[in-house]
Amino acid sequence: MPNSNTLYIVDGSSYIFRAFYAIRNPLTTSKGLPTNGIYGFTQMLIKLLRAEDPKYIAVTFDAHSAEKTNFRKEMYEEYKANRSKMPDDLKVQLPYFHKVVEAMRIPLKEQAGVEADDVIATMTKKAREEGLEVCIISADKDLMQLLSDHVSMLDTMRDKKYTPEDVQERFNVSPDKVRYVLALAGDSSDNIPGVPGIGEVTGGRLIDEFGDLETLLANIDKVGGKKRKQNLTEFADQARLSLDLVTLRDDCDVELDLDRLKLTPPDMDDLTALFSELEFETPLREVRQWMDEHDWLEEDQMAFDFSSIGPETHDHESSDKNYRAIFTEEELDEVLAALDDVDRFAFDLETTSLDPLDAKICGMSFAWNQGEAVYIPCAHAYDGAPTQLDIDTVLEKVRPYLEGDDKKVVGQHLKYEWLVLRKYGIDLTAIKYDTMLMSYLLDPGKNSHSLDTLARDLFNYNTITFEDVAGKGKNQVTFDQVDLEEATPYAAEDADLTLMICNELEPELIDAELDELHDKLEVPLTRVLGIMEATGVRIDHDMLGELSEEFEKELQELQDQIDELSGGPTNPNSPKQLREVLFDKLGLPVKKRTKTGPSTAASVLEELSELHELPELILEYRSFSKLKGTYVDALPELIREDTGRIHTDFNQAVTATGRLSSSNPNLQNIPMRTARGRQIRKAFVPDAGSKLLVADYSQIELRILAHMSQDPLLLEAYGSGADIHRLTASQIFDVEFDEVTPEQRGAGKTINFGVLYGMGSRRLARELDISQSDAKQYIDNYFEKYAKVTDFFDELVERARDTGYAETMFGRRRLLPELTQTSRRQQAFAERAAVNTPIQGTAADIIKYAMVNLQKQIEADELPMRMLLQVHDELVFEVEDDFVDEARDIVREGMEGVCEMDVPLEVDLGVGDNWLDAK
Template identity: 45%
Template sequence: MSFGKGCHLHLIDGSAFIFRAYHALPPLTRKSDGLPIGAVSGFCNMLQRYVEGNAGGDVTHVAVVFDKGSHTFRNEMYDQYKANRDEMPEDLRPQIPLTRAATEAFNIACKEIEGFEADDIIATLACRAREAGGRVTILSSDKDLMQLVGDGVEMLDPMKNRRIDREGVLEKFGVEPDRVVDVQALAGDSVDNVPGAPGIGIKTAALLINEFGSLEALLDRAEEITQPKRRQTLIEHRAQIELSKRLVQLDCGMDLPFTLDDLEVREPEPDTLLGFLAEMEFRTLSKRIADALGAEPPVVMDTDPRGTEVEGPAEVPFTPEAYECVRDMDALQLWVERITERGYVAVDTETTGLNEMQADLVGICLAVEPGAACYIPVGHKAGGADDLFGSYALIEGQLALDDVLALLKPVLEDAAILKIGQNMKYDAKILARYGITVAPIDDTMLMSYAMNAGLHGHGMDALAERYLGHTPIPIKELIGSGKAQITFDRVDIDTATRYAAEDADITLRLWQRFKPQLHQTRVTTVYETLERPLVPVLAAMEMAGILVDRQVLSRMSGAFAQKMAQLEDEIHGLAGEKFNVGSPAQVGEILFERMGLEGGKRGKTGKYSTPADVLEDLATMHDLPARILDWRQVSKLKSTYTDALQDHIDPDTGRVHTSYLQTGASTGRLASTDPNLQNIPIRSEEGRRIREAFVAPEGKVLLALDYSQIELRILAHVAGIDALKEAFRDGQDIHAMTASEMFDVPMDQMTPDIRRRAKAINFGVIYGISGFGLARNLRIPRSEAQGFIDRYFERFPGIRGYMDETIGFAKEHGFVQTLFGRKIHTPEINAKGPGAGFAKRAAINAPIQGTAADVIRRAMVRMPAAIAGLPATMLLQVHDELLFEVDEEAADKVIAVAREVMEGAAEPAVRLDVPLIVDAGRGANWAQAH
């Protein structure tokens, strides 16, 4: 058909699809020859979803548009255009031509032109289609294309499924689409290296363009601007701003070697498309597309991200309208029978909030096979949250909560039925408050973490998109966001059913995919011994909580406020004038302009940046930045801890109930949230005092058991450092011994300062510290700090050998391992540029920190059984420390039992060359115990 009125053109930004596919998926190679094909796989999945999503729609013409080469006419205008772009990753380069071949295999027009960017081709096609009276949808989130929106042209962000129309552009840029280029010309673009006007951002640019009408009018009337700095910038940089506009302005008048009619939608040729997919060895996608085309699937091998053959779950389409809403007990009884017969079930709960100690149960979701899922509403309320009469009344047509739980309890507690969850700890805690102990369990989040730590996140939405090619219904569509957000119990039941049952369906499908991969990727032991059994242990600790004395926190807040005032006086005295110590910009002015110190850098707004690392550098030479750092630390202690902790005290228990995230760090260390108790500073006197507010109830004490220098012990073992091993075996003061070795000071002449320096180096080396970092820690010149590090490596040559060996292993395999087999992936290890050093330091540290994390996890898993007959509760884990609440008279017994568990935690899996030593303390509060 000839393009004209009634036609609808889709223009797909091919480069965006490719980079999205490349960064979203783990590395994948073709089994037969090792060719990288991860981006091609993701690209094909995206094209297939596009084709399926638009089948039977009103799209008449379509093209996927690509960039061809990196040199365009804009580089002739400005040789620095896109000069800051990183080199294309080596494993992506050979995949680029394959994405063109994929587009053609789908029988979609594939267009690229030498010397022009894809955006210019899209702009020319969009303008021609608009002139011909047709509609245009540009599938991209690229802000540069927003200048084309309006009069029949709109954009669709395919990843978020969000349409961008004239109002969307106005919201993004503050101006109508036809003035977007003017705003971009002023604000510049760091991604494309477009210079713009120094110090002017998007908001200011929009204000100026709206006031003056256009960029040209603004530049011609720049003398009228009242702010002197802004006026001067526009006058002095006029040529640069005008160049920037030419760089960002899309070319809508290109000569194209094809017409709109050439882009007509065509059905894929089954033989061509399936032949290409078979050549790429995409088994699952081949089968799905063959079924959709009604053709015989080709015989190919499927590969997982590590090149291992894998059977995926049955490809059943997601059909939310098919999910069942269970509204009577007979229907629920049928689900119980199906679950009992199957032997496993995916479970998910819907609640009124994220705080498991306070949230109410709104509904329960179950799934027994892909596509077969249900939602059991029990707590949906009538009316709005602000409706006085309806706010607590339950909507009719829901089963009674007690009846539902009575029927489900035997299933959820049955040892013969596996309960599968995504972040099962949350659901287990919710159900525990209703008297149900969920066991046994599997957790898809933890399976992903065991296999893919360091590669990507492990949230359900990300996993569904990555491994199932499915974008789940966003929760914001149901409950909104910001001030207008509602709780889940106010959501319409039919809408809730589609969303909630989908979660259980996704969880089951992920489990079917991940369970066999645990063995294939050799992480079954990690999952079965370090991840899964820790879930009930952490759930019990979180529900126990720790008693916090609100009055102590309140008094500390007052003391910290006084301390801040005292430091402010000192700072003002050193500066010779008063200023706002809490304002980074004013701090920058004092340090870099008034005092003339070096190292000041201005941000895009033109104001100085004064992050901690900059101040730490300056503190090695001047007292003022050191005092400002002290002020900031006290200020953070007050706002983050003594003030905020009071809000976290549970009104029912009087305790603080933190939540532990097992997947929070790729190394296996636990993260702690709401509140974060892992990073209470203990190096400063003020930081240590915060622990005084964590107290034991009357008749009990807190016990703190802490691994002594565990990471140094593990380093001595893995790096084979005989001097350190011997010192640990002999029970020597390791920091004093290191100081003696390095600085040639006899042990009996050791000073606290020399020992402190050796301690900083000992721990610094574990984290791959640089001369810069050590200089900041010790507040000494960099040259002196680097000299310490060099001497350290000379005295302990095994450490350098371990580092080189670890980096070599990471580069070859793409991951490093702990002594217990935990894999920590290192995708950036072969990167160049500023990130390379960080990636290497992370790779060196990961096996040491990860092994220490594994040791304490093993201790925690064994602890409940060890202390089962004692009046003791394990409350907290903070890195290398476990905290218990114990009856006073049982303290000695608990210390003996817990110490034995912790010191023997590595065995029998790993026998270390050095002993693990655990220090123990007790007290009425945490500060006394530690």
């Protein structure tokens, strides 16, 4: 039954862009016409028709007229002036959006001089006058000002329906007052100025209090915050202009003829011809199924030969590939000549091991045109293997293409190639793009940036896997034992796909203005991390052995105490035994349940620790046991015989915030808060005749917060060198700075760092051992005293909601799609990330730039020092004894002078015979 009393109005202009950017696969016809935007738009329409079964429907577009200028542009010349140029591959698709709507026989509405939003507002008003309900198909916040009990908004791409209640939750005002909030907040995407320092959250609170813009401007003296009052006074006319720009016109010259808005069967001849041109088999099939459900297909239309429709996607078919092996110097010279004629080529090594320190080169592959790649085998040694080129000969010939300033090399996770090649005397410096890093910069929250994942996500293509050619489990062979009949397509495909991925991601990287981070930070950092991994760090094996014996004795003592309190032998890692002891024998309350019974997770044991000492002992045992197993006992086993050192892996494309991580082993998680954890750092030592120098940024995230928020209290404190934790305590507890007690300063420190990570009153109460109401009061006091921090956090969330991402000072982005999720829990997570990422991510960028700059100086001046480790805000160096004083100055200057901020960066330096003593 059709939805007979509702008019569906599709915001076509908005969905064009959303469809284009939502489908990243490079959909093109066999003639090369890009179709990803048209495909997404068409599928959206079909989904709407099938799901809602509308009786009345229209699609609106922005009308482009050379004679008539948009009235907002006439009002404000800078309106949308900062919009980037439309991508060429979307521009060529524009005529087809109208063609799809017309072939579907859906009424199309547009008017020169106004925008699609104004047409929607006018149609909505007229439809309500006719007694119709209205459903707007969009996700545009500007259209939320139209919602009411009879007007809703549906985002079909997220299956989310917006009602006035949703608007109230987001803006803190009813839909009819949304325009006032938008006028205050402005809109960076449309270049609507608004009022500086006021975002959606603050604007919503102000309009909720004063009712409308003019009432607010007439009562500025009643507004809290000196700077906010000043901005409202200074930018009052700008706010009024912004209100005119955001207010939708509902008096456009748009006809509302219900008979013409009735949905009718598509023109199948036109639609079939159009979809055949676009090679849309699936959409055509779905339209025919929908028509069949409505008995709209004529008898002669029942049967249809879908083979006449071309392919929708173009997988990397085997017929398109030109993969071959190179066996002679003449063939190799031809390949290198081809590389001379291109601006980039993909390069990939095949080796005998995943560990670059153990790996030996079996061969290498190059790709320079899509579908064309070669594999140059050098060391395949199975029975019957053909004669291959000598590895030394190949390396000398390819050396000029891998080294030097002529950056042409494209690769996937090139740190591995750099580490392997350095053993052969080649310094891989000619890197143009690393596709793993490109993907990471574009979407750092993505689960994987591997070649297989990128090929599947971008091209819907399943790669040849290593197991496909080398076998599985105990039957798996090293790559030098793989037959070249199978090795060649595997290796060549890696290079070919890497080049294709690069071609796909490069325009996205440039459009997002992330190319500078890639070129000047992440790629140079790859080499720095490679040097650090190859260098490794020395471990005192004997010291760890002694520590293991000490830890074992302490663990046994803890076990004895647990057994005594439990009334018998108890395994602290056995949930079944702990349930019997804690809940059956001791009668402690059940806090949480799992499928197998009451939970004994750490969070539950922490709560129960307030009631009995046994849960606390169990937690201590578990933590201590993990520390012993993960580090004290495991680290000696990881010392390489050839270097006498441990070589951790530094991961560049794992964390969503931009921070580095380490693995095999993870040296960033050695706890420093406990005496036992600190003892482990004592086992990290320098070579004889050297010292460890540790440099740690002091309160870097709080300093970044001061700079980015421009809070006057924070700026003054860091400018004068005042104790920031004492200052916060004085503000929160309302005491004189000099009268702050050590306990109050500790609370100030906890709150200072807690607000950066969205710490709530419950967590703070637990941290400070105070009531939750007191904790809430402390947090409220903080944000009242540091008012600019409050505004700054609001702005970060609003900006992220508008753009879809959080951004650091250096332009690094973290996508936050959860901000538009229906789950409040997901939204809350994303809001915390929107606040934390710009600060923590900026700190990560700063130390990365410092690492790159310091390594350049170490090499350029041949300094007797080596960078060994990076742990969050800390760098560890190994320095020859007689160079320690100079090294201090070099490191301090390099880390503190890495960028200009309104507060000084400060570094704490320490020197010692082990990592602990150097702190």
